[in-house]
Amino acid sequence: MNTLIKSLLAAAALSTSAGAASADRAPIEPLVPPPEVPIALLVDLSSGQTLYSREPDRRFMPASITKVMTVFTAFEMIDAGKISPSQEVIFSEPTWNDWHGVGSTMFLELNQRVTIDALLRGITTVSANDGAAALGVGLAGSLDRWVDRMNATARSIGMHDSHFGTPNGWMDEGRTFVTARDLVTLATAMITRHPDLYERYFGHKRLKFNGFEQRNHDPVTGVVDGADGIKTGFTNQAGYGFLGSAERDGRRLVMVIGGAPTSRIQKQSSRSFLEWGFQAFEGHPLFAAGTVVGEARVQGGAQRSVSLVAERPIGYDLPIGQTGKVELTIHYQGPLRAPVAKGEQVAELEIAVEGLRTSRVPLVAASDVDEANLAERLVNGVVALF
Structure with missing residues (x-):
């Protein structure tokens, strides 16, 4: 099942919605004609x-x-x-x-x-x-x-x-x-x-x-x-x-x-x-490379979750002089199954900018997550009950 997790980020980091156009605004058109090529x-x-x-x-x-x-x-x-x-x-x-x-x-x-x-x-x-x-x-x-x-x-x-x-x-x-x-x-x-x-x-x-x-x-x-x-x-x-x-x-x-x-x-x-x-277009930075963006649940691992980090700097674009609401969503097939390797791409960050096409960028595991041993599985089982 595709798991969606809304990123728990400060509102100021997510949006330039002050003075934004209405949600039913038509998609933004290019400001100049495209190249004369097919x-x-x-x-x-x-x-x-x-x-x-x-x-x-x-x-x-x-x-x-x-x-x-x-x-x-x-x-x-x-x-x-x-x-x-x-x-x-x-x-x-x-x-x-x-x-x-x-x-x-x-x-x-x-x-x-x-x-x-x-x-x-x-x-x-x-x-x-x-x-x-x-x-x-x-x-x-x-x-x-x-x-x-x-x-x-x-x-x-x-x-x-x-x-x-x-x-x-x-x-x-x-x-x-x-x-x-x-x-x-x-x-x-x-x-x-x-x-x-x-x-x-x-x-x-x-x-x-x-x-x-x-x-x-x-x-x-x-x-x-x-x-x-x-x-x-x-x-x-x-x-x-x-x-x-x-x-x-x-x-x-x-x-x-x-x-x-x-x-x-x-x-x-x-x-x-x-x-x-x-x-x-003007770039708006969101996360520096290596920044923790969120986390993903892990099944059968020594840890019950793993942090997700930006593999490279992440931001979004808006046409010069325009504003628009920005929503971020983490997508992954979850829970992830251990083992998980550090640096492995395990999720994507969806960037939805009002008036523009939705896009996705990769997120990688911040650390290794080994398979749980017997004691860790028992603890994870008890925790899951509550």
Whole structure:
């Protein structure tokens, strides 16, 4: 049964309801027109709020944005201790034959030994098709096995309407497809699970490798204040797309555009979309990272409850100059069953802002809760009677 617990927080922390509009107010409309592209989505990670969406569940070909899935899969393996950035792989002859000089490249040489660190930098900075192929073959033994790992990783984070057929987004007769909503899910997982790796590999303007120096074609890094990537994509079939992010004044926005007809529109739309998100909405902080938000009941544990904490800073957005009532609700499938691991996501905080779409952000367990021993079970049983 889905358990709902109203957060016991001071009223002042929850609401800006003084002078708020009536409860039956129509949803707030964007203050400016959206980008002139068929697919657009803008989300604030601190609140989970969707600030704007156009066709967020429409499938489209991501082209080189696919490489973000390859990079994220590698990040998962690094943080799990399965691989190391200093580990070397070989750009072997079969892979070289297929991918040498194909599209964007970091100019890997035949049978060159190259570190995972260098490959990740090549993929994230200059969209290296050869780098993505070398990484996949080097870590999984074949591209087919690597793509299987990519798809399994995508399913594990909730990308339910996407599929990958290559490690780099090269044309594959439509087998590779995504949605804007799934790309935001991917960016969110990458930024929140692997913040150090994200900072290490994304947002670089240039790459020097094998005697070549190339610049990043990311349209927002160094142009939009606080922007640090993430990835462009283009093929003749897919048009121009971009998955981007920027952090400013404690707010982290993630955006997607897809199907832009020209590079110029891709760049202008990406920049104006992010700027609009920061300028048209004002962030209101609720909880700092690590703050206890509430608690959840635990069944069969050494403790009868566990504190729930914010995994990252949590807040909400309102259009500039507007106010609205805010209600917070904790959701979890409960009671939780012991054991519970510290840092495990066990609940979500629902943020309902008057006039805007309801959103949810994850809450994690503040401590371990071991299974109860015999004496603890007896005590818990007696307490439950009263």
